[in-house]
Amino acid sequence: MQIASAEWSGIEQEIAQSAFEKAYRREVEAVVAAVRTRAAHVTELEDVWRLNDFLSARRHEIDGKYDYQYPVLIFVFAQLIKEGWLQLDDLKGLADEKLVKISALVRM
Amino acid sequence: MQIASAEWSGIEQEIAQSAFEKAYRREVEAVVAAVRTRAAHVTELEDVWRLNDFLSARRHEIDGKYDYQYPVLIFVFAQLIKEGWLQLDDLKGLADEKLVKISALVRM
Structure with missing residues (x-):
């Protein structure tokens, strides 16, 4: 379920970085x-x-845990949500495909 | 400069134990x-x-450091005195021979 860095748009990268820093x-x-x-x-x-x-x-x-690498980022976000450091709302603006994958991982 | 346990009298062992615990x-x-x-x-x-x-x-x-073994005890006491956790006075009652050795080690 890897998503390479090329698949993260500029705006998504900004959202991801900001959410990552917020959780941290x-x-x-x-x-x-x-x-x-x-x-x-x-x-x-x-x-x-x-x-x-x-x-x-x-x-x-x-x-x-705080490994900011695009290929593993959805796993990192799922873990951070599970642990309560992040909410799915903090990731608003990411492509639906990513949010669906993250939500699925959170429920695992 | 080892002093085996047999060379510590009963009263010396009490003094040593009490000083050791005080430093600790x-x-x-x-x-x-x-x-x-x-x-x-x-x-x-x-x-x-x-x-x-x-x-x-x-x-x-x-x-x-806190190794209560008679063969190394005078080294332990010397170190504890050097570091300020013990004073030579806390060892009053030990045989002069031991106090002289401890003092010598403290000055090293």
């Missing part, structure tokens, strides 16, 4: 907030290492 | 405080990953 900003804000909340409740070394594990996992996950 | 508690408190301070200043993802790196480094260091 939202997730970053959530991570920052989670770090502050968790850190405020740290009292023992075990809590510290738990925070360390949490951060390592988020880092691995975020590094892997 | 102090360092844990410092790490917990550092985590809270750093986390309060986190605003971007880069700050989060920097905190993660800091925690990973501290974990590695602390896991390696």
Whole structure:
């Protein structure tokens, strides 16, 4: 179900980039907030290492997820919608074909 | 410069254990405080990953350092004194021979 970069029009690329950045900003804000909340409740070394594990996992996950490559972008968007960082509405303006594919992936 | 466990009297073992735990508690408190301070200043993802790196480094260091094995204990105590988690006074009651060795290591 790959869609190569040539199939994304200029306006679609702008919409995609903007949605991608919006999701990223939202997730970053959530991570920052989670770090502050968790850190405020740290009292023992075990809590510290738990925070360390949490951060390592988020880092691995975020590094892997925010991959702005047109051939995989509909999968990325589907995942971001599933996780709540994006709504289908944020992608309004993309070709119907893409929106249908993304919606199908979200329901999977 | 190893001193086997047989060379630590019962009372020395008590002093050593108590000093070891004191240093550990102090360092844990410092790490917990550092985590809270750093986390309060986190605003971007880069700050989060920097905190993660800091925690990973501290974990590695602390896991390696707090090794309660009599043959290496005078090295451990020397390092804890160098780093400020312990004072020579906390080891009062150990045989002079050990205190002299620890002092020598601290000055190295």
